[in-house]
Amino acid sequence: MAASALALLGPSVTLVLLALLVLATLLYLRNSVRPSPNLPPGPPPLPLFGNLHIINIKRQDKSFMKLSEKYGPVFTVHLGFQKVVVLTGYEAVKEALLSNTDEFLDRPPIPIFYRIQHGNGVFFSSGELWKATRRFTMSSMRDLGVGKKLIEGRILEELHHLIELIKSFKGEPFKLRTFNTAPTNITFAILFGDRFDYADPTFVTLLRLIDEVMSLLGSPFLHLFNFYPFLGFLLKPHKMILRKVEEVCVILKKHIQASKQTINANNLRSYTDALLFRQQEEMNKAKNTFHDEHVLAAVLDLVMAGTETTSTTLQWAVLLMMKYPKIQCKVQEEIKTVLESGRLPTFEDRKCMPFANAVIHEVQRFVNLLPHVPRCTAVDTHFRGYFIPKGTMVIPSLTSVLLDKTQWETPDQFNPNHFLDADGNFVKKEAFLPFSTGRRNCLGESLAKMELFLFFVGLFQRFTFRPPPGSTAFDLDMVAVPGFTMRPRPQSTCAVPHE
Incomplete structure (x- = not known):
């Protein structure tokens, strides 16, 4: 045959x-x-395939958790020809990313992201380029008011636009993806200083392209390309991704060029302004780190990852509140008690809303948005009695941390009590690591936390979200679709305004 x-x-x-x-x-x-160096143990590989025959390509995180039951919290798998060390459970991941943070600091050259960024940008760069870019980005974000009252005002302004958009549906069903609009606009305002009108054709195109790229990143054939890049000519998804990313870059280049024409060194209004000003400062240096390709890659990173994570979490939050109407009702009762005058929420209000705060945290834990983002060893590394050579891909499994049975009473259930004590006070949990941890944790963590709280509270202050007519909470599909993030399946909701 x-x-x-x-x-x-x-x-x-x-x-x-x-x-x-x-x-x-x-x-x-x-x-x-x-x-073979003294790598951690693991399942014996097959020729050519490695361990792919025992790994669910779509849900590698679940396969890793299963393998850890036999091989322990630190083990080796072979993804095609590549040897990969996997870390599972809170203790192993914390030890690697916090206690040995410098050893597990770099990113491996994942084929699809290397084809897109060529080692530039914020997220998939390594070494001195990454260190310089991260320092610059963190400093620029602080200067632009991220984590402060200035950005809080922008989020509340965007909340107003989102509320008006939802009101326009007049209680009729609309897609969960509608919630992507607001977080995307916050990211764009930080990057370029201005927001989009929701009906702007460029904005609509941008949302569509981001959605399509993030969905394609979960394709099994895309994973196959990453395992066997030399077979790329036979595969399609990576080619589609590259075409769509190029369309996004065309839009971004226009805005970057516009920033170049209006940049004012005494009034840097956006992250792009700051990037371009830094580029000008390094213009006469022998080595200009902030060249055009790196500037574009850094902006692209923040557009793609910065919008996808928060907007997808917001979709999950609405879906889970429809699934558990009693929890939604309790959230609304607490909001009404604290914001009884009907005023808009502030980030400080989270201290007076332990239940709403616990629900938001439990949404992030339960949906496990980013199962893992690979690292690689920056130097030859000794870890827990094993030797891991420099350049070895390492996967710290965040799924295994957020579902660690030693850290959570009911890890597989949606349970806001994970973040509440017996008196109903909010409790921080060390194993709550949706943003990862250590020196390479998510640089947008403070912004994401503020956005999620203000959007969540502001929306449930004004609306009750229910399943579309003809369906019930029981009918809602809670099975995640793997993409760049774990996304909810396309579904709709109805928003019933409060009087």
Whole structure:
């Protein structure tokens, strides 16, 4: 049967595939005869496939948790030809990312992201370039008011626009993805100093492209490309992603160019202004780190990741409140008690809203938005008695932390009591790591926390969210769709305004 299938492909294609098979076999044999360092134990790999036959490509995080039951919290898997060290459970992940933070600091060159960024940007760069860019980005964000009253005012202004948009549906069903509008506008205002009108064609296009790219990043064939990039000519998703990212870049380049024309060194209004000013400062230096490609990559990183994470969490929050109407009602009762005059919420109000705060945290824990973001060792590393060579990919499983049975009473259930004590006071949990931890934690963490609280409280202050007519809470689909993040399936909601 295999021979007949090859014959149908034609002689030239057949020869190419056979050559690739021989090449892959030689690569495998070359790697297998090398002296194996003292890596952690793991399942024995098959030739060519490694351990892919026992791993669910769509839900690698769940497969890793299953393997940890046999091989312990630190083990090795083979994803195709690549050896990967996996860390599971709160203790192992904390030890690596906090106690050994400098050793597990770099990013591996993941093929799709390398094709997009070429090692530039904020998230997928490494070494000195990453350190310089992160320091610059954190400093610029502080100067732009992130985490302060200035950005809080922008979020509340955006909340007003979002409320008016939801009112316009007059209680009729609308898509959960509608909630993407507000977080995307906050990110864009920080990047370029201005927000979009929700009906702006460029904004609508931008939302569509981001959604499509993030969805394609969960494709099994995209994972296959990352495992075997030399087979890229046979696969499609990475090509579609590259085309759509290029369309996003066309939009971003126009705004970057506009910023170049209006930049004022005495009044830097946006992150892009700050990037371009830094570029001008380094213009005459022998090595200009902030060249055009790096500037574009940094902006692209914040557009894609900065909008996807918060907007997807907001969708999950609304979906879970529809699923658990009693919890939604209790949230609204607390909001009404604290904001009895009908005033808009402030970030300080979270101290007086322990239940709402606990619900927001439990949404993030339960949905497990980013199961893992790979690292790689920056130097030869000794960890828990094992030797991990420099450049080895390491996967700290955030799923295993947020579902760690030693840290959470009911890890597989949506339970806001995980963040409340016996008296109903909010309790911080060390194992709450949706933003990762250590020196490479999410740099937008403070902004995301403020956005989530203000949008969540502001929305449930004014609306009750219910399933569309003809469906009930029981009918709501809570199974996540893997993309760049764990996304809810496309569904609709109805917003009933409060008097």
